Amino acid sequence: MPTPSLVVVDGMVRTQAPDRTAEAVAFHKGRVLAVGATEEIDALAGPETHRLDAEGRVVLPGFVDCHTHAARLGEMRFRQDMSNAPGKDEALQVLNARAQKTPGDGWVIGWNWDETAWSGEGPITPEDLDGVSPHHKVLARRVCGHRIVVNQAALDALDLDRSTPGIETDEDGNITGRLSEDAAVQAWEACAPAHETCVKGLKLETRRLAEMGITSVADTAGRREIRLLTQAAQEGWMLQRSGLYVKDDLLEHLEGLAMGPLSGPWCSLLGVKIYVDGSIGARTAALREPYADEDTRGELLHAPEEIADVASRAADLGLQLKAHAIGDRAIDAVLDGLEQADVDPALRPRMEHVEMLHDDQLDRMRELGVTAVMQPNFVGNWQRPGGLYEQALGEERARRMNPFRSVLDADVPLAFSSDGMPYGPLYGIACAVDHPNPDEALTVPEAIRSYTRNAAYALGDEHARGVLQEGALGDAVVLDEDPRQAAAIDEIDVHATVVGGQRIV
Template sequence: MTDISRKDFLGLSTVTAAGLASGCAPIAAEVDVTADLVVVGGKVLTQEADQSSVDAFAVKNGRFMAVGSNEDIRNLTSVNTEVIDVSGMTVLPGFIDAHSHPSGAGLNALKNVNTNLGSVARIQDALSERAAATPPGEWVVGYMYDDTKQEEGRPLNRIDLDAVSKEHPIVVGHRGGHTGVYNSKAFEVAGITVNTLDPFGGHFYRENGELTGKVAERARGVFNVPSGSTREERATGVAVICSEMNAAGLTSVHQAGTGSAAFVAYQDARDTGTLSLRMNLMARGGTFPALQSAGIRSGVGDEWIRIGPVKFAADGSASERTMAMSTPYAGRPDDFGILTMTQEEVHEVVEEAHRAGWQIAIHANG
């Protein structure tokens, strides 16, 4: 960044005027040297070695215009400038999230049951309240569950969810995004029994010859849980998560895996003025063929919505102990985690994406 005062800008105006007087082609009729926004009275961390902090900064047309002292930056104001005095607070550049799933998180917050409650009993209570307001046969969905943070010292299981309802299929998704816990009704609807074989890249967990309710990776696909959301709700979900992430200091986000409905939701949010995060959207592998056939590739877009890599997943999750390992998990001598792609599949998709001009991201925790 450059420390620019009003004097510097007036000097620029003088040079422009001199050029006009000497017969040069005009650059502009006027140079507007006033800011749209100034922030003063703070400790602004610039990330520059030779001027690591300043008192204030000015913004124009969404770009930093100047940094410097309170006096210099106030000189760039007009009656139309918004002035914020941060009263000694530290001001940091916006944070960049390198890997998250905002559109899904926003929709969850809007429609589903937050089960980040720290207790099996409290999770049951929250799900029971939702089930009571849900017609029999329709899904009840929980999210943000963490199996390692329950007061009871054990994970949620199928029997716990059966106690909530045997008339509603129920799933509680882990916050890591790679496993879920299902009740007996959900298994029944999906046609899964204790004798059902694991699909490649997935696992139905069993204990003492019975299904525990936990399901991992590709095996979750057999349940076909409907999103139950409208286009308007998906755009609203984006607005909700933008507000939450902005409040945590985030201004730019990489969404790891974006389906067609999420692409539309981000554009809809932008059209309504509620997209306040700059998004780099990694396309899901399933969305890639349609984008490829349309001639779209990595880099298409602008500063608010840009298409990034195509994303594939080769194994599971560290937090859920499903990532593929070269040695078994502690206390589970036969459990090496889960590979969700073969080496041949990896070679095939990487070559295809590379030849089509795409960047490639592959989830591989193990």
């Protein structure tokens, strides 16, 4: 047997392979060489082998965050994070301070604000941003990414086409500065930073993800994201393996190249992403019944026939469909579209978020082979008493949101991810275990599996990722505490992260 480059010994190795635990694991040429007892693995080591003594700590496969926006982390690093503002006044003060440091009439861009974390002050308005600075172009992006607010100076600079979906107008037909969905995307892209800035930021942020034990990510990718992540893979500085799901408006380019799945050790093309609705926070998630606090059922961005067209065309290239669907009406539309397209379940179509699931939909998902890619962090963010879900949907519907246990009981594959709101698998696992609706809570092992092997299943790679077994990719995380016993799972420190058989943290 070859000599390993690294051995991790004297641990509690929870391999995520059925009925298999161990004490140690050996790595060679980027993959798992052997799993077994410490004495057996130590015997494989040679003079050049690095030895990591876990000292009884838990060893897991590296966390697989299968729905991220990692490519955007670089640019976000150079924009104003508003997530720590305790109220709207403080959020506006942060932007004002940024404006004071911004020369001329340049852009002042804030992101990650969430009015549901404030004390009834309501969302940021265009008038609020006019008050921040009447001269600078000020833009504030809500945490969900589906709502952007701009001041008049920014609105003038953007010169938006009135026909763009998501532009709000007042009773006189004037554009208000509140933008959602397509209009929000257009505004965000219009003030994108230079590519070199994104590279610089992502080089810093990739280490932060590694420090959380994240070894694989999967991004929705437009042109900028494709350029950035493929460059990272070619130059070898990205510390996570990246899977790309290109936006549906790029599908015709893939068809022109007859380009199907592309698999590489650090960057792979996996599928096509389509947005079918918006978000609860922006009141654009498409619901069967109106919101509790607004007379709207949200926005259905694509009819079933359009979803079927994208699904069929992706399937013709051998690519997965990745459909964003939060509200129950959007979930219905995706299921209708998949039935019309008659997509082979072997392609493992994915539905993202699926926060408002019903039993009848779960039955259809199982029959169609759909994987539920959910974000347990949303439970901690918005499903607590008095939170966003309760405000927007009322108590009864809020209680039924994010039904993790129901998904598993229906034999629908359940994969966890963060959507970057915020990153942190251990936070997500803690939220899934401490679900405010006990009937929908998971056990610690179930939650861990959803963030490892099940998440790898969503990427079509469960035999190589999310599992520590011979021949699998050499990605692992060592935790300072056992999640099964820790008083606070989200406060557990990552002791070490291994990617490709090398310790990087």
